[in-house]
Amino acid sequence: MARGGPGADMNERIAAVLRDFAAVQKSRPSMWGYTRAAQAVLALEEPIETRLRPDGTLEKIPNIGPSSSRIILEVLQTGSSLTVEAAVAASGQAADIKRRRELRGHFLSRAQVLAALRNKRLRGPSRHSYRGDLQMHSTWSDGSQTLEDIVEAGLARGYRFCAVTDHSYGLPIAGGVSMTELAAQHREIDSLNERYGSRFRLIKGIEANIRANGSVDMQPDELRRLELVVAAPHSSLRTTMDQTARMVAAVKAPGVHILGHPRGRRYGSRPGVTAKWEDVFAAAKASNVAIEIDGDPSRQDIDYDLAAKAIRAGCLFALDSDAHSTRELQYAETAIAHARLAGVPVERVINCWPVDTLLNWLVDR
Numbered sequence: 001m002a003r004g005g006p007g008a009d010m011n012e013r014i015a016a017v018l019r020d021f022a023a024v025q026k027s028r029p030s031m032w033g034y035t036r037a038a039q040a041v042l043a044l045e046e047p048i049e050t051r052l053r054p055d056g057t058l059e060k061i062p063n064i065g066p067s068s069s070r071i072i073l074e075v076l077q078t079g080s081s082l083t084v085e086a087a088v089a090a091s092g093q094a095a096d097i098k099r100r101r102e103l104r105g106h107f108l109s110r111a112q113v114l115a116a117l118r119n120k121r122l123r124g125p126s127r128h129s130y131r132g133d134l135q136m137h138s139t140w141s142d143g144s145q146t147l148e149d150i151v152e153a154g155l156a157r158g159y160r161f162c163a164v165t166d167h168s169y170g171l172p173i174a175g176g177v178s179m180t181e182l183a184a185q186h187r188e189i190d191s192l193n194e195r196y197g198s199r200f201r202l203i204k205g206i207e208a209n210i211r212a213n214g215s216v217d218m219q220p221d222e223l224r225r226l227e228l229v230v231a232a233p234h235s236s237l238r239t240t241m242d243q244t245a246r247m248v249a250a251v252k253a254p255g256v257h258i259l260g261h262p263r264g265r266r267y268g269s270r271p272g273v274t275a276k277w278e279d280v281f282a283a284a285k286a287s288n289v290a291i292e293i294d295g296d297p298s299r300q301d302i303d304y305d306l307a308a309k310a311i312r313a314g315c316l317f318a319l320d321s322d323a324h325s326t327r328e329l330q331y332a333e334t335a336i337a338h339a340r341l342a343g344v345p346v347e348r349v350i351n352c353w354p355v356d357t358l359l360n361w362l363v364d365r
């Protein structure tokens, strides 16, 4: 059962107004200034109302300048910003702004993520029951974290395992790893697993790319060299054409364990895949493929609203950070928050399974 989503989120609302204002700026520096301010509001750990001083002014918040502060106060006092509305109307870009607004649905601010983690009325996975992260990138592709960084940062977060899922060679733009590089990476993973023993298990994974026809961009014998395969779409993410057949084919493809960031949407910029998700989730359930909630704040894909459909279809879930640095490992919390808001049963979250159960499932299916 869906929990009906989070309550009103003033941080998200203010960030959206600042993004609208950024979009109609004529100079690059002011565009960046308002975008940075929007990001700073989204990253706040508490509702922005708590930063109001008794005299009605706003406390100093890093990356938020005086003109952004004025807009924030306007929204806090009146619920909207006449300054921004007037600028949008005068810009001739009202239609584009409206389109961008529609691409911000069901995103959570950091403050809401933390509120969902704390909310005891929500069931489902928690920071405590979460044992490991199953999508992340290392220095072997486009990440900045080494494999050893991942183990150490994972241990510091109380994890028992992590999967390294660098991009496949089919995605050269993201530094996709060749099969030769992958063999060398696997030797490094073996030696780390030997060194850390029962304390921590690194899993040999890949983020393979789903082609337009739904096939995966690696050969079956190549996929067999991996312990975990995340298949994810990275193209045709701006068309409104129905892509149900593509996504159904992807979850039926042999060797796939997780459907990664299923829509491929981006906050305020692109809608991602359009599909009859009930059909995709039914196929995933039949193929025993887990549906990912990608916790990257700009992705949040799938979100709590769509996750409720995957629950009804009986799917398993993977809650992942998609981290490219150790600092981004906390993005897993965004995924956990969406799962809690949707009411995903903890036993259906593969990240919450004991490591041996997970490894057996990876081999069996």
Ligand SMILES: [Zn+2]
Binding pocket: 207, 232, 234, 260, 261
């Ligand atoms: Zn990806």
